[in-house]
Amino acid sequence: MIPVNVHTLAKHLVQKSKYLETAHDLLRDFTRHHRIQLSLELRKALDVVKRYLNEHSIEAKIYTFDPNVIKDSFITFGWELEKARIEIVSPEGTMSFSSDDTKLLAVAHSPSGIASGEITLMEKDQDLDDRIVIITENHRVNYLKAIERNASAVIFTRKTQDPGAFPYFGLFISKEILETKGIPAVSLPWAYSRRIIRSIKRGEKVNAIVEVKSRFVNEKVPALVAKVGDSNPNIMGFAHSCHPTPGAHDNGSGVAGLFLALLYLKDILMVHDIKGSFTAIFAPEYSGSLAYVIERQNDIRTMGVINLDMIGSTSIDDPIKVSHGWIRIPSYVEPSFYVAMRILESTPGSRLQRKGFKVTSYSSGSDHDIFNFYGVPSFHVFQGIDPYYHTSSDRLENVDMLLVRDIAIGTALLNVIVKEDFIKDATRMYYEHLVLTSIGSSVENIIAYKELIQENKIPREPSKEYSPQENITGNPLLDKPLTMGVILERYGPEKYNAISTRFERREISDMLFYVLGHMRSGFNVKDIGRLGxxxxxxxxxxxLTLLEVLNVT
Known part of the structure; x- marks a missing residue:
């Protein structure tokens, strides 16, 4: 076996760019599927990934889980689109679109139905009286209001950087409501919606026919799991596999990156004198990671989890961002990835030489939230929101395969770097750096961090193995993560809006996972404040404000 030099290995992997064409073929085949959560098409997309892995002698298995195990945290159910169409008649002329143009025309989870009539704007307390209402904000809450006010259908729209693209929307509300009271919902690009809104405000009549044909199906939550190597340390990787077609950057890029990482590590372990293993999970966002953690707890024995989500777009020049995990559960994996990025940033021929990377504060919105909530350290690697995010324009050409390659190489190198003699010192310096450069960085933060270590509230150094914490409080609000969709269903629009008006939407998602996850592990409000x-x-x-609104004590 050949001794390994990390710098030489990184240079070799970049120069060879092995498997890049294969990863692009995988991405092409994967993005053909309309990967709505718990749909048959999602399962077909995972079958594609499994086939590509098997062709490279990597064993992979698809697990399926009962969606009831996650119903207290995340609203998801099987849904299939058969067809959708809209025809609009205005003083400017007639236009029509169908799901043959794009599957994103139908709002995900829209029930079947056909409606015709005048389009109106969503205004306070009006009776919609069988009209079709166009909704530009707070879409889930306003969809429920449209039902209450007797609308016959809704058109969802929002401003996008590409105004001609169809935006992606999902209802993510109670299946029972959708089946018994739901009305058809379609999506329309801002370029067309803006013209409709202007016509209505001028007092002109705009009429439409909206039709959706769909069905709810009893599908389970799928998770494709693949592993390379069979000895410790074990590192885990996650890439969410859902989202509508094409969904190339979000998150075909993460899927392609995790696929490449498995292939690169397989080659490394075959040639070089190192031992280790890497487990990769491809599953729907939140529902898949949550079901896997709950149902396969005994399979999770890991140093940490890297979450690849939107890792390389051709349409933005942003650096790669490493959104760090929670400081209370440090990991050797995150600092090892930092080292890998530093090496790749200086490697000739790497895309990172031009793009660069930076470490950012913890931010929620992807599957690292689930692992952190259950006490398994996880961090998020992503580039950023591109102009085609959550739209029909997120096509293959939106993915920078060389940047995906670099992230995959960095991921494959984790098993190498984590064994280096310097990693303990590098880890200590990494976390001290995080504290010094944190949001609102101050002397008080540094003092608080040192106090928390001295008080044994957080460990001096990471563990070499983490497993999910069992349900430990008996409080249903704390023993499983809480998302805004469940708050809307469980507490109603009033409570949902109470939280929404107290905090920005991004802050709500961050805080729900963070605050409740820390309370679950026994931290008091003062300590959560110090860490937060x-x-x-x-x-x-x-x-305190968040807990007050949720009535959590």
Whole structure:
């Protein structure tokens, strides 16, 4: 076996760019599928990934889980689109679109139905009286209001950087409501919606026919799991596999990156004198990671989890961002990835030489939230929101395969770097750096961090193995993560809006996972405030406000 030199290995992998064409073929085949959560098409997309892995002698298995195990945290159910269409008649002329143009025309989870009539704007307290209402904000809540006010159908729209693209929307509300009271919902590009809104405001009549043909199906939550190597340390990777077609950057890029990482590590382990293993999970966002953690707890024995989500777009020049995990559960994996990125940033021929990378504060919105909530350290690697995010324009050409390659190489190198003699010192310096450069960085933050270590509230150094914490409080609000869709269903629009008006939407998602996850592990409000200043830039007062709205004690 050949001794390994990380710099030489990184240079070799970049120069060879092995498997890049294969990864592009995988991405092409994968993005053909309309990967709505718990749909038959999602399962077919995972079958594609499994086939590509098997062709490279990597064993992979698809697990399926009962969606009832996650119903207290995340609203998801099987849904299939058969067809959708809209025809609009205005003083400017007639236009029509169908799901043959794009599957994103139908809002995900829209029930079947056909409606015709005048289009109107969503205004306070009006009776919609069998009209079709166009909704530009707070879409889930306003969809429920449209049902209450007797609308016959809804058109969802929002401003996008590409105004001609169809935006992606999903209802993610109670299946029972959709089946018994739901009305058809379609999506329309801002370029057309803007013209309709202007016509209505001028007092002109705009009419439409909206039709959706869909069905709810009893599908399970799928998760494709593949592993390379069979000895410790084990590192895990995750890439969410859902989202409508094409969904190339979000998150075909992460799927392609995780696929490449498996192939690169397989080659490394065959040639070089190192031992280790890497487990990759491809599953729908939140529902898949949550079901896997709950149902396969005994399979999770890991140093940490890297989450690849939107890792390389041709349409933005942003650096790669490493959104760090929670400081209370440090990991050797995250600092090892930092080292890998530093090496690749200086490697000739790498895309990172031009793009660069940076470490950012914890931010929620993907599957690292689930692992952190259950006490397994996880961090998020992503580039950023591109102009085609969550639209029909997120096509193959939106993916920068060389940047995907670099992230895959960095991921494959984790098993190498984590064994280096310097990693303990590098880890200590990495976390001290996070505290020094954190949001709202101050002397108080540094003092708080040192106090928390001295008080044994957080460990001095990471563990070499983490497993999910069992349900440990008996409080259903704390023993499983809480998302805004469940808050809307469980508490109703009033509570949902109460939280929405207290915090920005991004902050809500961050805080729900962070605050409840820390309470679950026994932290008091003061300590959550001390940690939250470092990780999120939140205060003890923010923590108290959120808990007050949720009636959590």
């Amino acid at each position: 200043r470092i990780d999120l830039g939140i205060s003890e007062e923010d923590v």
